[in-house]
Amino acid sequence: MKTILVTGGLGYIGSHTVVELINSGYEPIIVDNLSNTSIDVLNRIEQISHKKCVFYQIDVCDKVALSSVFEKHIIDSIIHFAAFKAVGESVEQPLKYYQNNIGGLITLLEVMQEKGIKNIVFSSSCTVYGEPDSSPVNELSPIKKASSPYGNTKQIGEEILTDCGFLNCVALRYFNPIGAHSTALIGELPLGVPNNLMPYITQTAIGIREQLTVFGNDYNTPDGTCIRDYIHVVDLANAHVKALKFIETHPDNLFDVFNIGTGEGYTVLDIVNMFEKENNITLKYKIGPKRAGDVEKVWADNSKAKTQLQWQANHTLVDMVKSAWKWQLALQESK
């Protein structure tokens, strides 16, 4: 059984990935500093998978602590999620983002090099494409200047990984993950006021927020609101399993990158309407000003992931909006 170190393994995408790793016969070792999640997620992963998980509360910037994990376990590959991800906060506190996202990556890579481990899957983002000249974007589309320090940490991260010739690395460029596990035991746990669309919608629907503000309706799109490629978090989690298998079967790969999106673009109002219709809810929302730094439209050309990773998205937008609401209801009940 292959052992996979999952940094940030109790976060939103990390927790769903740990479940899919166990389903696929891998042994995950979870490292998380709990800065943006709860220890409760560990119990919930164990409930879903009927398996005890190895967990270390460690910050990936702490080299001594991180090294000790490699002494206790024979690690085959690493999936590196641990990073800060709030775009707005990264503008306010850029050094916090460079320190954690770049510092954490470098520390991890130093330990990997010292221990002779080369396999890594890196969490990247479609934010590296900035405002693309056209969509869908493929992996050869130009990398535009990042619109935030957060986005820049993903660009720099990819560059660092490209330069590290000792690695066998796959970077996955995530589009917009939404939704939750079908058991409603794990999902997105935003602390404070959510920045992202789906948690804002579900919190408004349940009454935690008064109303959703749709950021701008005069974009050059069919209904004037921005277009994104929303992907079910479980499909995204499965892309990591496929990436590991790719690495296993391409041992001489140095660095490769894949878009992980459904290939379909939806507007903000499409998502609102679908959420209302499928969950039989009327959502309070208003149109507000544009949000600074927002890209007008972006969706994925996912053909490279389909042909080379043998990955495909199996969940529909209906699954996404329904599972997101089921998760919000379950969260409410567990309080």
Ligand code: UDP
């Ligand atoms: N959005 C919105 N209201 C919100 C949050 C997001 O209208 O309260 C819009 C945002 O302008 C973008 C889309 O929803 O067009 C997705 O935003 P999100 O922050 O979820 O992801 P991003 O694409 O910015 O990474």
